[in-house]
Amino acid sequence: MKKWSKFSFSFLLIAILMFSLAACNTNTNNSKTKKLVKVRLAEVTRSIFYAPEYVALEKGFFKDEGLDVQLTTTAGGDKTMTALLSGGADIALVGSETSIYVYAQGANDPVINFAQLTQTDGTFLVSRKKIDHFTWDQLKGTTFLGQRKGGMPQMVGEFVLKNHGIDPHKDLNLIQNIDFANIANAFASGTGDFVQLFEPTASIFEKEGKGYIVASFGTESGHVPYTTFMTKQSYINNHKGTVESFTRAIYKAQQWVATHSSEEIAKAVQPYFPDTDFEIIKTVVERYKSQGSFSTDPILDKEEWNNLQTIMKESGVLPKEVDYKAIVNTAIAEKVIKK
Template identity: 60%
Template sequence: MNRKAIAGLMLAAALAMAALPGCGAGKEEAVKVRIGEVTRSVFYAPQYVALAEGFFKEEGLDVELQTTAGGDKTMTALLSGGVDVALVGPETSIYVYQQGADDPVLSFAQVTQTDGTFLVSRSGKPLDWNDLKGAKFLGQRKGGMPQMAGEFALKKHGIDPHADLDLIQNIDFANITAAYASGTGDYVQLFEPQASMIEQEGKGKVVASFGVESGKLPYTAFMSKQSYIEKNADTVQKFTDALQKAQTWVKEHSAEDIADAVGTYFPNTDKAILVSSIDRYKQQGSYAENPIIDEQEWNNLLDVMTSAGELKERAEHGKLVDNSFAEKAGK
């Protein structure tokens, strides 16, 4: 074989190698996206499914997840550039808007569509809402969505949270479960899996769901600064596409399957607790089936905030919600 033939074969081989997946300069690098989640909870199962099942990777995204405990801390991380996307209650974006932000925060993909907390009673007796009057109630942070939704539900049952309850609100979010387990309060408002863990320990019983009581609302959503969304529209679309895949996966799989998928994110939680927690959320329709934040749910959110005295003016749906990515993901 002459030199020209050998050179030709070598060139052909090099071109073939470059065409293979993972070879050559043509491969696109994954785009890094930093998420700050308000807390670690099975309430956000679709997010963990998107990570565990590789849906973000399929879209060419390298997602880094960090827990920034508390809505105020999560929003601070977003505004300061510590994270690109926040998973938090949209009420935080309304607070930023009310302060006259030049770069408003927009919700672009809904994850949960009900409140995620449950009323836990130390006595475990069947619930009579009037029994709460005069009781010590271990609540959530003032102005936060859990507290506002809880107050909204209590008012429906004729209870003034600030006049009828001995309301305790000076305990940090991360320490509420431990405080209740150690004996603080007759009632407490808890997310899962903490509510199921309290039941397992025999220190209380779930007697009502604030998610059922307060109705549909965009309780937790992915959001980012308007400037980030405008500069990274393709990334935001891929992110939302991955979430839609995860939401469909959650809808089509059992609580046990979901627990298996997300278990690595809850290494210290018994699988039976994970399954019961996820099942509670599935049964009451807490997991949104698509990322779209509809106007009726948004208006319910505004009603909840108004009832809590936390809304200076109604922030209209079109100003703080961008459904364009969610609508494309659905197609």
């Protein structure tokens, strides 16, 4: 009887242990198969300038945070903001100036900047002819193919020109009526002596002999919240955990980019530029890293915000001064960094 009791007790212990292990395995499997939260992200253009965003996708940082981020390219600030406001996107990556335009129109559900991605202008001045010793006054009297009026590239471009003593509307034949997506094609077809282009287009043109990079608007303009992740206030109210997880993934990517080589970053983002030569991707990444274009954290600070409004005011497109705290939320980014 005693032997049977010992056997029963041992059997019972084994059964309990096996049940516990099975329960642990079930919980582990459930955590692995937990449904990801879908986030629709609209980016204003496809550019190596946004390398940390692609790193977050490629390295699985979003998935690590329980997010299924679905990226679409909407080609232009107006289209990107329309997608966000109409409910076609949950989060937008676009210039902060667009949030000011929306706020100035008296939006009931303002668009909030919650995570900064880039902190300088991302465009370069490209000349049709090779210039060994470029000076800004060489632009006078030429045809300049600029960006869409009211957008960050155009505003920063004109701000830089004015700082070099050039009145873009008097000293140049300024063309601004070409759609953002068609500017590069227009220049390649023979329009303009100079053009303001994003990468990798600028470097591709240089490699193909269609143009030559002579200056960087990013190094000339100082720090600005050039492209930030933003969403409607209502989305933050209803999905605060999702926004925080999104920001955490971006911060991981920013830190990864800051601590890895241009070649490693180029390999990570290459899938998003399948038609671009790897060496060009690496060159572009190095160019942006060297001029400090990639933000190393997602905080949009007040000095950058004020610089943005100064640039907008100089361009004559600032509808009104907007207080930093009105449409900038740094609490989420600060919480992420502290953790």
